[in-house]
Amino acid sequence: MSATDATAPPLLRATGITKRYPGVRALDGVALELRNGEAVGLVGENGSGKSTLLKILAGRIAPDEGTxxxxxxxxxxxxPARALDSGIALIAQEVHVQDELSVAENLLGQQLPRRRFGAIDWSAAARSARELLDSIGLAHVSPTLRTGRLSLHDQQMLSIAKVVRLRPRVALFDEPTSSLTAAEIERLYAMIAQLRAGGTAIVYITHRLQEYFDLTDRVVVLRDGQLVAESATTEIDENGLVERMVGRRLVRLFERPAEKDAERPPRPTALRVRGLTTRTLRGIDLEVAAGEIVGIAGQAGCGRSSLAGTLFGQWPYDGEIAVDGAPVALGSAARAVRAGIALVPEDRKRQGLVLSMSIAENLAMPSWRDVARGGVRRPAAETAWAEGLRERFGIRAVSVATVAGALSGGNQQKIVIAKWAARGLRVLVLDEPTRGVDVGAKAEIYRIVESLAAEGVAVLVISSELHEVMRLADRVVVMAHGELVGEMRGRDATEEAITAMAFAAGKESEV
Structure with missing residues (x-):
């Protein structure tokens, strides 16, 4: 990390920042200083006030007190426009692109080149966008493509790039890597390095703790809206960071419990897949026993999410799928649910929840017939039923009447898992189950997944975090180019072994 001049006046100084909401003090007298070219990690659990502080610094909300x-x-x-005029830019966790506009329009915004008399010069716009797309690793994306057709991680890279290209004096990153691949994260690192070299100060929030050590000079820890610790990144380790975040010692998050590898009697097969073939999958053969957790690993584009979607009835396929020995035809999500298969999708906010509805309504959505009587909803019974699920799955909220969109990412993810578990699952497919989830909630989700497996649910875990796969999986299956290319026992899996298997298969395919 580049050194900064401690004697220079701070580029940005925030003092006594306080923000109150009804019944909640989101921030309580927080102070922060930034210097040119410095990178500061803002650390804390969901609800600690990190995102609120960034929104205040970026002009999205006003503080009640402070300067x-x-x-x-x-x-x-x-x-926010006024803050941007002062050089303060926020790259938010939520993807901010206009789906109906072209890639070039999203990238260039108000700076679209124009001809005489004000007409937009679309050829020049395409050239400028093309140059920028190539520089951020999106050479495969056309400047004229409608942005809504891009994948989630391509949209995320686009929303990052359109802010970074402005070369702000202060860049505020809120979970920028939540939906990025390893290669895209490397490109983001390079962009941040370029910004810092030009004097931009960085504030960085992530749930991937290693990123703090990769990118920042110092870390500032928030808990319950208060600044509780500050340290040079080189003077703290991951365990110390977690302890300061949660206020207590926490068992190492990715440490594999010894009991997972104890010998167990054979279990019946809950999911059997034979010759599964789609536009992107080729001849997948896979079995998952009742109570077994199988991790699916591989590089971006290997077909993991396509497999998840196909098992949930989202894509047409050839081949055979059986649940508990009975063949099933998965022509839709409704058929998959009836067969006992559920999917926790990668993008929970768009595909897993209705954010404007309450916790109770989201929980009851797949099971409302079980809670209703004669086809008529019973609000009191629905509330009592949902409260039971809230307690069982540790969903933190004042009541089940709370709107889902007001909750932290970890609590939202618990709702998505709980709504399916309430139906009596046989197979649970988890696609990036802890994306955008803090370390405390991540540990809780791991416990939930393992408790469902203990109840006999067959679990498939897809994650770009190899440590997560190795922590949870009884068995790891590796994919490349739409095929299963190898597997290993969870206790034998290492990051090096998984990566080597995926890359070796990729090279063979290219040949």
Missing amino acids: IEIDGAPVRWSS
Whole structure:
């Protein structure tokens, strides 16, 4: 990390930042200083106030108390545009692109090149966008493509790039890697390095703890809206960081419990797949026993999410799928659910929840017939039933009447898992189950997954975090180019072995 001049006046100074909501003090007298070219990690559990602080610094919400100074001069912004005029840019966790606009329009925004008399020069716009797309590793994306047709991680890279290209004085990153591949994360690292070299100060939030050690000079820890610790990144380790975040010692998150590898009697097969073939999958053969957790690993584009979607009835396929020995035809998600197969999707906010509905309504959605009487909803019974699930799965909220969109990522993910578990699952497919989830909630989700397996549910875990796969899986299956290319026992799996297997298969396919 580049050194910064400690004697120079701070580029940005925030003092006494306080923000209250009804019944909640989101921030309580928080202070933060940033210097040119410095990278600061903002650390804390969901609900600690991290995102609220970034939104205040970026002019999206106003503090109730406190001051912000740029180069020693007090500032107060009435909008994000005003903050951006001062050089403060926020790259938010949520993907911010306009689906109906082209890639070039999203990238260039108000800076679209124009001809005489104000007409947009679309050829020049395409050239500028093409140059930028190539520089961020999106050479496969056309500048004229409608942005809504891009994958989630391509949209995320696009939303990052359109802010980074402005070369802001302060760049605020809120979970920028939540939906990125390993290669895209490397490109993001390079972009951040370029920004810092030009004097941009960085504030960085992530749930992938290693990123703090890769990118930042120091870390600032928030808990319950208060600043509780600050340290140079080189003077703290991952365990120390977690302890400061949660206020207690936590068992190492990715440490594999010894009991997972104890010998167990043979279990009946819950899911059997034979010759599964789609537009992107080729001859998949796979079995998962009742109570077994199988991890699916592989590089981006290997077919993991396609497999998940196909098992949930989202894509047409050839081949055979059987649940508990009985063949099933999965022509739709409804058929998959009736067969006992459920999917926790990668993008929970768009595909797993209705954010404007309450916890109870989201939980009851797949099971409302079981809670209703004669086809008529019973609100009191639905509430009592949902409260039972809230307690069982540790969903933290004042009540089940709370709107799902107001909850943290970890609690939202618990709702998605709980709504399927309430139906009596046989097969649970988890696609990136802890994306955008803090370390405390991550540990809780691991316990939930393992408890469902202990009840006899067959579990498939797809994750780009290999440590997560190795922590949870009884068996690891590796995919490459739409095929299963190898497997190993969970206790024998290493990051090196999984990566080597995936890359070796990739090279063979290219040959």
